[in-house]
Amino acid sequence: MDQSTQIRLTREIFAHLDARTTAQADDVMYHATSAYSSPQRLALEKRILFREFPLLMGLSGQLPAPGDFLTDDFSGVPIVVVRDRKGAIRAFLNVCQHRGARLVDGCGHAGRVFSCPYHGWSYGLDGKLMGIPDQDSFAGVDKEGRGLVELSAVEQDGLIWVIPKAGAELDVETHLAGLGPELANYGLGGYHHHETRVLQRKLNWKIVIDTFLEPYHFGVLHANTVGPIFFPNLCLFEGFGPHLRETLPRRSIEDLRNLPEADWDLIPHTALVYVLFPNTVLVMQIDHVETWRVFPVGNKVDECIMYLDFFVPEPALTDSAKLHWDRNMDLTIRTVDEEDFPIGEGIQAGFASAAQTKMIFGRNEPALAHFERAINEAVDNAVRVTS
Ligand code: FES
Ligand SMILES: [Fe+2]
Incomplete structure (x- = not known):
């Protein structure tokens, strides 16, 4: 985020503090609960949002060297992402072209080739089929045409x-709808991957993202944890196409009132929450970056799985540095897991009662309304095009 944006946002925060207001949507929004409970709706989301949109797979720091790879399955197709020998990021379907075995698991370093664990066919990091044991038994097989199926992959900023x-x-530039330069400004390529945790919970995948999108609940649900650090019910909101930035000021931001604007650094005094549409929440915390990548589980409307990744400015090489980030991660997970997710699971369970067909987003929840509206629009547009 550049300095002029930081100054603009800080001024807006002070204006809201002085007037005891918050960013407001134009209207109250009534949102159909079927968005979270309809199997038909989930099927559309899986087909459209998790197949046709660019999905964030991670940050560059997860794959620092040629041969480093990670696998990613939760979008519904098995994907392997690798840094090839020239240093470029490539992505392939993680499926051997002999009889379809899964080529690699987890993440790690592949060396020169991927070797299939079933019969040993091997593939270069560029996806080309390199070796077939007992080649004579496969006479006539077109090796050139039997490389791994490549997916479009881009590493940017x-x-x-x-x-x-x-x-x-x-x-990516078009996809990010103007948000690209702001993200580039954070120098995310310089961050180091600290840890990945995988969480699976009984709630619709979008409810996890909703959790991040309003501080209206901070003073009540988080009254004894993170609530006192922030101003409850005060946020800024800006949409970028289907993506968004929500700015949550910490109480410490008052310190900036005593400094000249040119010295205002917003980042230590906020949590900056970005939704990278459709399924990623990226949070710029004071001193680290978190990404939450959330996916539905199979055809279940009421179950989701997510990767939480922590990225830190310097690699944690000492025990005390590791302990610091481990504690930080534990606190992050505890807050959402002990406070937000139980509420979300209760919401999900309540859909079966049909107590309401529409929920209400207040004008003070503009980021939430923007996200859910963007999901509706993306699904509706795709349905319109194909029908
Ligand atoms: S399925 Fe991969 S080598 Fe046979
Ligand atoms: Fe929360």
């Missing part, structure tokens, strides 16, 4: 993007 559909074009 420290972010790694993939579209999980073979043949799709990936244009």
Whole structure:
């Protein structure tokens, strides 16, 4: 985020503090609960949002060297992302072209080739089929045409993007709808991957993202944890196409009133929450970056799985540094897991009662309304095009 944006946002925060207001949507929004409970709706989301949109796969720091790879399955197709021998990021369907075995698991370092664990076919990091044991038994097989199926992958400004559909074009700049330069400004490529945790919970995947999108609940649900650090019910909101930035000021921001504007540094005094549409929440915390990548589980409307990744400015090489970030991560997980997710699971369970067909987003919840509206629009547009 550049300095002029930091100054603009800080001024807006002070204006809201002085007037005891917050960013407001134009109207109250009534949102159909079927968005979270309808199997038909989930099927559309899986087909459209998790196949046709660029998905964030991670930050560059997860794959620092040629041969480093990670696998990613939760979009519904098995993907392997690798840094090839020339240093470029490539993505492939994680499926051997002999009889379809899963080529690699987890994450790590592949060396020169991926070797299939079933019969030993091997593939270069560029996806080319390199070796077939007992080659004579496969006479006539076109090796050139039997490489791994490649997916569009782009590494830009420290972010790694993939579209999980073979043949799709990936244009990150267009996808980010103007948010790109702001993200580039954070130098995300310089962050180091600290840890990944995988959490699976009984709630619709969008409810996890909703959790991040309003501080209206801070003074009540988080009264004894993170609530006192922030101003409850005060946020800024800005949309970038379907993406968004929500700025949550910490109480410490009052310190900036005593400094000249040129010295205002917003980042230590906020949590900056970005939704990278459709399924990632990226949070710039004071001293680290978190990403939450959330996916539905199978065809279950009421279950989701998410990767929480922590990225830190310097690698944690000492025991005390590791302990510091481990504690930080534990606190993050405890807050959402002990406070937000139980509420979300209760909401999900309540849908079965049909107590309400529409929930209400107040004007003080503009980021939430923007996200859910963007999901509705993306699904509706795709349905309109194909019908
Ligand atoms: S399925 Fe991979 S080598 Fe046979
Ligand atoms: Fe919360």
